[in-house]
Amino acid sequence: MSRTSLTRRSLIGAAAATALAPYVKPAHAAGPIRVISHRQPALEYYTEQMKKALPEGQVSVELMPIDKEIELASITMSSKSDAIDVAYLNDTTMQKFAASGWLEPLDDLWAKYKGEFKLDDFPKSVIDSISYNGRIYSMPILTNTEMFFYREDLFKESGTALPKTMQEYFEAAKKLHQGRVSGTIMTLKPVDGCLNESHWYLNAIGEGWFDKGWKPIFNQPAGVKAITMMKEMTAFAPRGFTSAANDESSINLQQGLAAMGLQWFTRAASMDDEKKSRFVGKINWIVPPGGGQRIANDGYAISKYSSKDKDAIFKMLATAASQQSMQKGAELAMPPRLSVLDDPELNKKYRWYSAARASLEVGKPFPSMPDFLDVGAIVTRYILQAVTNEKEVKVALDMAAKETAELLQSRGYYK
Amino acid sequence: MRWQRGLWLFLVPSFGLMALVLLWPLAYAAYLSMFDYHLGSPGMRFVGLANYGQLLSEARLWQSLWTTIVIALGSVGVEFLLGFVLAFALYRLTFSVRVFMILLFLPHIITPVVATLFLKWILTSNWGLIDATLMTFNIGPPDWLGNPVWAKICVILADAWIFTPFVMLVLYAALQALDQAQIEAASIDGANSWHMIRHIILPSLVPVIVFTVSVRLMDVFRFFDAVYVLTGGGPGTATETITMYTYQLGFQLLQVGKASALGIITLVIVAAVIATFSHLLQRGYGRTG
Numbered sequence: 001m002s003r004t005s006l007t008r009r010s011l012i013g014a015a016a017a018t019a020l021a022p023y024v025k026p027a028h029a030a031g032p033i034r035v036i037s038h039r040q041p042a043l044e045y046y047t048e049q050m051k052k053a054l055p056e057g058q059v060s061v062e063l064m065p066i067d068k069e070i071e072l073a074s075i076t077m078s079s080k081s082d083a084i085d086v087a088y089l090n091d092t093t094m095q096k097f098a099a100s101g102w103l104e105p106l107d108d109l110w111a112k113y114k115g116e117f118k119l120d121d122f123p124k125s126v127i128d129s130i131s132y133n134g135r136i137y138s139m140p141i142l143t144n145t146e147m148f149f150y151r152e153d154l155f156k157e158s159g160t161a162l163p164k165t166m167q168e169y170f171e172a173a174k175k176l177h178q179g180r181v182s183g184t185i186m187t188l189k190p191v192d193g194c195l196n197e198s199h200w201y202l203n204a205i206g207e208g209w210f211d212k213g214w215k216p217i218f219n220q221p222a223g224v225k226a227i228t229m230m231k232e233m234t235a236f237a238p239r240g241f242t243s244a245a246n247d248e249s250s251i252n253l254q255q256g257l258a259a260m261g262l263q264w265f266t267r268a269a270s271m272d273d274e275k276k277s278r279f280v281g282k283i284n285w286i287v288p289p290g291g292g293q294r295i296a297n298d299g300y301a302i303s304k305y306s307s308k309d310k311d312a313i314f315k316m317l318a319t320a321a322s323q324q325s326m327q328k329g330a331e332l333a334m335p336p337r338l339s340v341l342d343d344p345e346l347n348k349k350y351r352w353y354s355a356a357r358a359s360l361e362v363g364k365p366f367p368s369m370p371d372f373l374d375v376g377a378i379v380t381r382y383i384l385q386a387v388t389n390e391k392e393v394k395v396a397l398d399m400a401a402k403e404t405a406e407l408l409q410s411r412g413y414y415k
Numbered sequence: 416m417r418w419q420r421g422l423w424l425f426l427v428p429s430f431g432l433m434a435l436v437l438l439w440p441l442a443y444a445a446y447l448s449m450f451d452y453h454l455g456s457p458g459m460r461f462v463g464l465a466n467y468g469q470l471l472s473e474a475r476l477w478q479s480l481w482t483t484i485v486i487a488l489g490s491v492g493v494e495f496l497l498g499f500v501l502a503f504a505l506y507r508l509t510f511s512v513r514v515f516m517i518l519l520f521l522p523h524i525i526t527p528v529v530a531t532l533f534l535k536w537i538l539t540s541n542w543g544l545i546d547a548t549l550m551t552f553n554i555g556p557p558d559w560l561g562n563p564v565w566a567k568i569c570v571i572l573a574d575a576w577i578f579t580p581f582v583m584l585v586l587y588a589a590l591q592a593l594d595q596a597q598i599e600a601a602s603i604d605g606a607n608s609w610h611m612i613r614h615i616i617l618p619s620l621v622p623v624i625v626f627t628v629s630v631r632l633m634d635v636f637r638f639f640d641a642v643y644v645l646t647g648g649g650p651g652t653a654t655e656t657i658t659m660y661t662y663q664l665g666f667q668l669l670q671v672g673k674a675s676a677l678g679i680i681t682l683v684i685v686a687a688v689i690a691t692f693s694h695l696l697q698r699g700y701g702r703t704g
Contacts, residue, residue, distance in 0.1 A: 374668050388653070
């Protein structure tokens with residue numbers, strides 16, 4: 001007959017474990033919470049708020065261009081590594097990451113801290129944009145829209161009317177394209193820059209990207225007309241437009257190398273920053289001609305594979321997205337909180353807010369599909385081939401539509 | 416001999432290391448290349464050689480391969496010519512050889528990505544160093560990185576700027592080992608500099624040339640950093656090399672199976688190019704001097 005032996009060592013061990021039990025918490029990995037983010041002025045501010053939300057040294061932030069950041073997040077999370085705890089994601093990438101199962105659903109934490117951080121202050125449209133299949137996956141940090149930037153002095157001097165349609169925009173760019181001043185900025189760096197610019201043309205002139213069954217329609221006559229105009233517009237763009245990202249386009253406006261063009265709301269403040277801009281007070285903003293430019297809701301999501309305390313991470317994100325924090329951040333980005341957006345002082349203080357609010361009314365987000373960035377990689381490649389005369393516009397768009405349909409077929413979009 | 420039988424055991428550590436860092440990833444890539452595997456999808460589906468078939472039927476693969484060949488031949492050609500000229504000049508130089516050598520070698524010491532970033536800011540439109548300088552004199556420069564032809568030329572020159580010092584150094588070392596008696600004899604026989612180079616120096620350097628050009632060709636076929644930083648494969652797809660395409664498949668579209676298949680195809684192409692080049696050069700000179 002066997003019996004369990006009771007040794008002195010096991011008795012001491014059991015006693016020690018019993019004594020320590022009330023103090024033991026779930027194990028979390030040591031080291032700071034690692035946040036990776038796109039680099040732009042507003043996000044520099046909000047990541048700084050994250051650092052301040054926790055004791056010094058507990059948060060490490062890495063800022064980089066968005067394509068690098070998304071790549072790093074994709075590779076890390078797809079390999080189920082805990083190397084990244086928090087990643088900045090826009091609405092499109094958030095859907096892709098959530099659909100892949102790489103993000104921590106935040107519903108429970110959202111409910112737990114709803115009162116403490118006044119999370120009801122976010123409008124439903126914003127909550128929808130940070131949700132996938134009915135679950136919340138990200139802490140909203142900014143609402144962003146592209147606006148139409150223009151040099152007021154040049155328009156007045158030349159007696160040019162502000163453009164309301166794409167045709168008027170084309171005529172104005174042609175007229176103001178003189179000497180070292182290009183008619184318009186064009187941000188066509190693949191994939192992100194070119195995708196945003198194409199989105200505008202395809203909505204303002206064309207009929208958008210897809211029909212209701214996710215079949216590509218950007219190669220239909222209206223889409224061909226849109227990209228043809230985009231190609232013709234490049235005659236008035238600064239040299240290097242095919243590799244120009246938002247930074248290059250902003251510098252072109254700040255240094256007087258371009259008269260107008262589409263840029264993000266988050267770049268507006270830098271136009272009035274005398275350290276960066278030679279035309280402080282001379283750049284103004286209106287709704288993009290034709291409307292249909294991109295609007296986005298961006299936020300910070302927690303990796304499903306993070307080994308850190310997710311409760312603490314959520315509180316850190318909620319602190320950075322608090323009403324007080326967003327009141328200060330409103331200079332750099334449009335805050336998604338209603339209480340801040342409704343503040344009448346904002347319009348007085350920041351002269352680009354009225355154009356931004358109007359732009360939000362006519363803008364459109366990217367199509368709501370997790371695979372849109374993959375589609376974007378395909379389509380922008382062909383659009384750039386068309387723009388640089390490697391292919392005819394119609395031929396390029398037909399090839400893009402065919403490749404897109406094949407991709408979506410393989411991902412189960414069509415029955 | 417009996418005592419020699421156990422010597423194979425000494426090979427085990429190095430073979431084990433090679434298997435770990437070389438053969439295992441290669442075998443794993445070959446394995447993945449037979450699956451329809453998209454990161455984020457719930458699982459992998461075995462498709463046999465379908466990824467290879469699909470890639471080989473794509474115009475994009477052949478276009479990126481052609482771009483790779485153009486850039487490879489262009490940059491290795493420039494590197495070899497310039498490298499040989501510089502090595503020969505140093506060989507004939509009688510003073511300050513070390514100083515010149517260090518100065519010429521500087522671009523190769525800098526990390527390629529950093530060196531390419533320097534070049535990017537030099538070539539950037541409007542406010543880059545070259546543009547700003549030329550525009551001061553009212554000269555309208557071309558769109559260095561935005562024009563398909565100029566973008567290719569810039570990528571070739573960027574690679575040449577970084578790697579010519581390597582070619583120069585290897586050839587200079589080989590020149591030091593030349594048989595001086597043969598050169599003196601040729602000189603007495605009345606051979607001029609060109610005859611000396613054509614009939615004595617170049618044939619003597621064939622093994623080193625084969626080595627250098629092979630190494631550089633292998634490198635250039637895997638050429639990535641300069642293209643990535645300078646043009647991102649653009650404008651359009653004008654500078655999209657085969658590795659840029661692999662990168663886009665693997666890291667942007669996350670199509671791991673297809674990207675692995677393209678990696679294996681690249682390996683086969685590079686091996687074939689090197690074998691052909693080596694064979695042709697060896698046969699051409701016959702190593703007879």
